[in-house]
Amino acid sequence: MARYIVRRLIWAFLMLIAVSGVVFILFYVFPSADPAQLRAGRQANEDQIQAIRESLGLDKSVLEQFWIYIKGVFTPLDLPGTDAHGPLYFGHSYQSNADVKDVIFSDLPATVLLVVGAVIVWMAVAIPTGIISAIRQRSLLDRSTMVTTLVFISAPVFWLGLVALYLFAQDVGIFPIFPGIGSYAEADSFLSKCASMILPWLVLAAATAAIYARYLRSQMIDVMQEDYIRTARAKGLPEKRVIGKHVLRSAITPIVTLLGLDVAVLLAGNAILTETVFNIPGVGAETFNAIKRSDLPMIQGITLFGAFFIVTLNLVVDVVYAYLDPRVRYE
Amino acid sequence: MSSAPLLEIEDLKVHFTTDEGVVKAVDGLSLEVREGEMLGIVGESGSGKSVANMTILGLTRASNADITGRITFEGEDLLEMDDETLQRIRGNGISMIFQDPLSALHPFFKIGSQLVEAIQIHQDLDDGAARAHAIDLLERVGIPDAERRMGEYPHEFSGGMRQRVMIAMALTNDPKLLIADEPTTALDVTTQAQILRLIERLRKELGMAVIMITHDLGVIAEVADRVMVMYAGEVVEAGTLDQIFYDPQHPYTWGLLGSLTRVDQPRLARLAQIAGQPPSLINPPSGCHFRNRCPHEFAKCTEHPRLEQRAEGGGHSDRCWLPPDRKQELRVVSTGEIGLEAKEPAA
Numbered sequence: 001m002a003r004y005i006v007r008r009l010i011w012a013f014l015m016l017i018a019v020s021g022v023v024f025i026l027f028y029v030f031p032s033a034d035p036a037q038l039r040a041g042r043q044a045n046e047d048q049i050q051a052i053r054e055s056l057g058l059d060k061s062v063l064e065q066f067w068i069y070i071k072g073v074f075t076p077l078d079l080p081g082t083d084a085h086g087p088l089y090f091g092h093s094y095q096s097n098a099d100v101k102d103v104i105f106s107d108l109p110a111t112v113l114l115v116v117g118a119v120i121v122w123m124a125v126a127i128p129t130g131i132i133s134a135i136r137q138r139s140l141l142d143r144s145t146m147v148t149t150l151v152f153i154s155a156p157v158f159w160l161g162l163v164a165l166y167l168f169a170q171d172v173g174i175f176p177i178f179p180g181i182g183s184y185a186e187a188d189s190f191l192s193k194c195a196s197m198i199l200p201w202l203v204l205a206a207a208t209a210a211i212y213a214r215y216l217r218s219q220m221i222d223v224m225q226e227d228y229i230r231t232a233r234a235k236g237l238p239e240k241r242v243i244g245k246h247v248l249r250s251a252i253t254p255i256v257t258l259l260g261l262d263v264a265v266l267l268a269g270n271a272i273l274t275e276t277v278f279n280i281p282g283v284g285a286e287t288f289n290a291i292k293r294s295d296l297p298m299i300q301g302i303t304l305f306g307a308f309f310i311v312t313l314n315l316v317v318d319v320v321y322a323y324l325d326p327r328v329r330y331e
Numbered sequence: 332m333s334s335a336p337l338l339e340i341e342d343l344k345v346h347f348t349t350d351e352g353v354v355k356a357v358d359g360l361s362l363e364v365r366e367g368e369m370l371g372i373v374g375e376s377g378s379g380k381s382v383a384n385m386t387i388l389g390l391t392r393a394s395n396a397d398i399t400g401r402i403t404f405e406g407e408d409l410l411e412m413d414d415e416t417l418q419r420i421r422g423n424g425i426s427m428i429f430q431d432p433l434s435a436l437h438p439f440f441k442i443g444s445q446l447v448e449a450i451q452i453h454q455d456l457d458d459g460a461a462r463a464h465a466i467d468l469l470e471r472v473g474i475p476d477a478e479r480r481m482g483e484y485p486h487e488f489s490g491g492m493r494q495r496v497m498i499a500m501a502l503t504n505d506p507k508l509l510i511a512d513e514p515t516t517a518l519d520v521t522t523q524a525q526i527l528r529l530i531e532r533l534r535k536e537l538g539m540a541v542i543m544i545t546h547d548l549g550v551i552a553e554v555a556d557r558v559m560v561m562y563a564g565e566v567v568e569a570g571t572l573d574q575i576f577y578d579p580q581h582p583y584t585w586g587l588l589g590s591l592t593r594v595d596q597p598r599l600a601r602l603a604q605i606a607g608q609p610p611s612l613i614n615p616p617s618g619c620h621f622r623n624r625c626p627h628e629f630a631k632c633t634e635h636p637r638l639e640q641r642a643e644g645g646g647h648s649d650r651c652w653l654p655p656d657r658k659q660e661l662r663v664v665s666t667g668e669i670g671l672e673a674k675e676p677a678a
Contacts, residue, residue, distance in 0.1 A: 227429055227431060230385075230390060230435070231429065231435045231437070233388075233390055234422060235421065235422035235449045235500065236420070236452050237452060249437075249439050249440075324439070325438070326484045327484070
């Protein structure tokens with residue numbers, strides 16, 4: 001197992017370098033605009049742009065630029081023409097001139113709070129819903145639950161977010177119960193931050209909870225057909241124990257895999273719509289702004305961070321899976 | 332033999348409502364099992380033998396299942412029982428083992444914990460005592476190094492060893508009746524023999540009754556006291572082992588006997604088989620359910636035959652309209668035939 005993890009870590013590292021290469025080619029070799037021009041602003045003249053081009057190292061060869069880039073991201077070596085150094089040096093934002101790494105780290109807490117809360121909400125809703133639907137298969141309760149989940153899966157997040165605000169936000173809502181847009185930025189304690197997250201949590205969790213509930217339901221129904229569930233019943237186990245221990249143990253395992261990847265994707269900035277609608281200063285909102293303003297270093301940094309989360313959580317999922325399913329053994 | 336039977340099934344019907352229609356999986360089954368006796372139930376897939384036996388333990392209860400009749404075990408009607416009461420009998424008075432021991436054991440729990448769980452549902456034992464009992468059971472069913480193997484998962488056992496674990500699990504609470512549903516089908520031939528011998532030995536040691544369900548007459552040839560042949564949800568022939576093997580009355584039984592491979596006969600290019608498919612359980616043929624596969628069909632066969640004594644010899648009943656002497660004539664076949672070849676129609 002240890003050898004497997006070490007090998008996977010090496011692969012993960014190589015994967016990140018490969019992603020860096022792709023990102024670099026996308027943003028530097030085929031740039032959508034001249035980075036120097038973007039950096040210089042609207043009123044710059046040729047000389048200023050040239051000076052910036054040199055300070056960004058854009059006059060060097062592509063390979064040399066890539067080497068500097070990799071050095072900045074992965075190593076603590078000095079970088080030419082700047083006193084900044086890595087690791088995790090992605091350059092400075094064209095917009096705010098802030099170090100990209102610092103911006104991402106300052107955005108992360110909001111995103112982590114949003115994602116962790118949403119995960120708790122969606123698992124807390126999905127697991128009981130899935131179980132009840134599975135054991136009451138084809139009942140009225142099951143059918144109405146499954147129709148409701150379909151509604152939430154189909155509803156776009158930006159629409160659901162606006163509806164939630166319209167109904168429940170303290171400033172504009174018909175039932176002003178929960179803090180609304182921008183309340184996260186004003187919150188000063190952890191509790192008030194959590195309160196400001198209630199609507200975003202619900203909105204972000206809605207679709208995923210619905211998907212998980214349906215998935216768990218179908219997993220449970222499959223598992224309930226298994227011979228070993230018949231054995232559990234034939235042993236004389238009470239039905240509650242059969243469902244709660246034997247069925248759930250098997251049905252939940254693939255859910256864990258799904259969960260790991262979904263969390264990774266959300267941390268990587270995929271909560272972009274929720275964060276934008278509720279004006280939460282997280283990684284997703286930062287991505288939105290960076291793309292809007294062609295802030296290349298910012299986009300690069302976020303992309304690589306995202307790749308990091310995905311690669312890491314993938315590894316975590318695989319390792320956890322081996323513990324959940326004893327038949328899986330990594331050599 | 333004169334005492335009341337341990338298990339008595341009277342006119343059991345198990346019908347499932349499906350989108351295609353009502354599946355009559357078991358249609359009027361009656362049987363008795365006495366203490367310590369081994370009853371063989373033989374039939375092909377879909378004959379209702381497994382459904383009937385799962386119904387004994389209430390494992391076929393479902394919203395679309397219509398179960399009628401009576402199943403009496405030690406004087407109590409199992410069909411009348413609610414689930415909670417029935418759970419006290421499952422794995423306790425009556426145990427069951429299944430066809431595929433790999434899929435019948437939970438892949439995510441260690442053998443030891445699955446055994447201990449089975450013990451602790453029915454017996455008030457602490458973990459240590461239950462564990463000791465589990466190890467003892469594993470040794471009794473012939474699993475070497477039992478203590479270490481308690482900590483292993485089902486996939487780390489071979490097929491035969493898994494079936495031994497299943498048997499150990501079934502024996503945890505000294506059942507009066509063991510239902511073995513094709514316990515050797517998923518195993519290779521030498522392992523089959525070992526498992527059968529193990530069940531036979533344990534039956535004698537523990538004095539428990541066994542219902543041995545199989546599609547293979549060879550499996551019960553040595554060990555069963557009585558045999559019932561099932562076809563399309565009903566028993567078509569019932570009798571002692573000798574009656575079924577040496578004086579079979581129903582053409583379907585001839586087919587089953589004829590399709591056995593036998594070492595005392597020359598090897599054939601092809602195994603003989605019963606032509607056609609088992610009938611639909613939604614719309615079985617009217618009259619005798621076997622008549623569309625039977626070359627000896629005649630006018631009377633459109634009438635549904637009752638299971639009754641037709642041949643000589645006590646306790647031997649069947650559902651075939653052919654006169655007994657005609658049966659004796661037809662079932663004499665040459666090597667490679669199974670008694671179901673077309674011959675001139677009966678008078």
